[in-house]
Amino acid sequence: MKASVGGYARAKDLRHAIELLSSADGMARVxxxxxxLVPAMNMRLSTGDLLVDISRLSELRGVTDDGDTICIGSLTRHVDVGRDPLINQHAPLLAKAVEVIAHAAIRNRGTIGGAIAHADPAAEFPACILALGAVLHVEGPDGTRTITAEDFFHGLFETDLEPEEILTAISVPKAEQGELQVLQEVTRRSGDYALAGVCVVRRAGGHRVTMISVGDQPALAKAAMAKLDAGDIDGAVDALRAEIDPPSDTNASASYRRHIAGVLLRRAMAEISGDEA
Ligand SMILES: Cc1cc2nc3c(=O)[nH]c(=O)nc-3n(C[C@H](O)[C@H](O)[C@H](O)COP(=O)(O)OP(=O)(O)OC[C@H]3O[C@@H](n4cnc5c(N)ncnc54)[C@H](O)[C@@H]3O)c2cc1C
Incomplete structure (x- = not known):
């Protein structure tokens, strides 16, 4: 099936992109x-929108050191996230995620901002930035604003972004001394979306746990986090299985996803213990 598009405009700069979005009465897509987006258009899940192409806005690309945080431009491609020295040193969870996202052709074009704005509960980056406690930078016709990752995701493919706003960058706190960041997931084949996945960040202040593909949006697994903070891994596994609400679909049943979520949390904690040794 061919995509149905309501027009195409290449933005010259960020302001121009916001003007184009604002002029379309909610009928434009970044x-x-x-x-x-293109696969969704080909499947007619998105039709008739003006496409505002921001792919050449170099000001939205790259990674910078901001002191206690690193700032990742939203147009930074997956492949560049994976090989960036600042990310590998200060937010290795994101580099680990790139190793399991799709295939090389997709990682060469897909952007971290696109993955976060798309808010697919099966995608790795949304769960990672929530586990890391990132802050998102957004610009629109009324200026700029920041949103915590906790407040950004509203539901299945739904975020706090207004139709005329653009996600410009993601600020990620630098890993503390001794902090450990782990991603574990299960896929049918290499490069597939995960049937289930878990991100665990262990800091001096406690654990942060998020899940992939077990709900309609990335969320902190707070009951499991509390049990891990108390040193109770068995309790954390039980708590995690109780607090998630996984879907059943053609790839896996809800009960399989619930089971595997607990297995993945155990694997993540075993990896953390191994990294400590
Ligand atoms: C076959 C296949 C397998 C895949 N497997 C995986 C996988 O295993 N794991 C995974 O995480 N992902 C996977 N993906 C998705 C891939 O990572 C996408 O690249 C990513 O989700 C979207 O990034 P993009 O830059 O291509 O965004 P686009 O497709 O251009 O946009 C996606 C959505 O976000 C919006 N958007 C994009 N950028 C911005 C912005 N800066 N501000 C506001 N809105 C914006 C768009 O309007 C659109 O609604 C797969 C994709 C394919 C086709």
């Missing part, structure tokens, strides 16, 4: 890497 086009970044196109790796989720």
């Amino acid at each position: 086009l970044a890497g196109g790796q989720s």
Whole structure:
């Protein structure tokens, strides 16, 4: 099936992109890497929108050191996230995620901002930035604002972004001395979306746990986090299985996803123990 598009405009700069979005009465879509939007258009899940192409806005690309945080431009491609020295040193969870996202062709075009704005509960980056406690930077016709990752995700493919706003960057706290960041997931084949996944960040202040593919949005697994903080891994596994509400679909049943979520949390904690040794 062919995509149905309501027009195409290449933005000259960020302001121009926001003007284009604002002029379309909610009938415009940002086009970044196109790796989720174009398939959705081909399946007619998105039709008739003006495509505002931001892919050449170099000011939205790259990683900078901001002191206690690193700032990742929203147009930074998956492949560049994976090999960036600042990310590998200060937020290795994101680099680990890149190793399991899709295939090389998709990682060469897909952007971290696109993956976060798309808010697919099966995607790795949304769960990672929530586990890391990132802050998102957004710009729209009324200026700029920041949103915590906790407040950004509203539901299945739904975020706090207004139709005329653009996600410009993501600030990620630098890992503390001794902090450990782990991602574990299960896929049918290499490069597939995960049937289930878990991110665990262990800091001096406690554990942060988020899940992939077990609900309609990325969320902190707070009951499991409390049990891990108390040193109770068995309790954390039980708590995690109780607090998630996984879907059943053609890839896996809810009960399988619930079971595997607990297995993945155990694997993540075993990896953390191994990294400590
Ligand atoms: C076959 C296949 C397998 C895949 N497997 C995986 C996988 O295993 N794991 C995974 O995480 N992902 C996977 N993906 C998705 C891939 O990672 C996408 O690249 C990513 O989700 C979207 O990034 P993009 O830059 O291509 O965004 P686009 O497709 O251009 O946009 C996606 C959505 O976000 C909006 N958007 C994009 N950028 C911004 C912005 N800066 N501000 C506001 N809104 C914006 C768009 O309007 C659109 O609604 C897969 C994709 C394909 C096609």
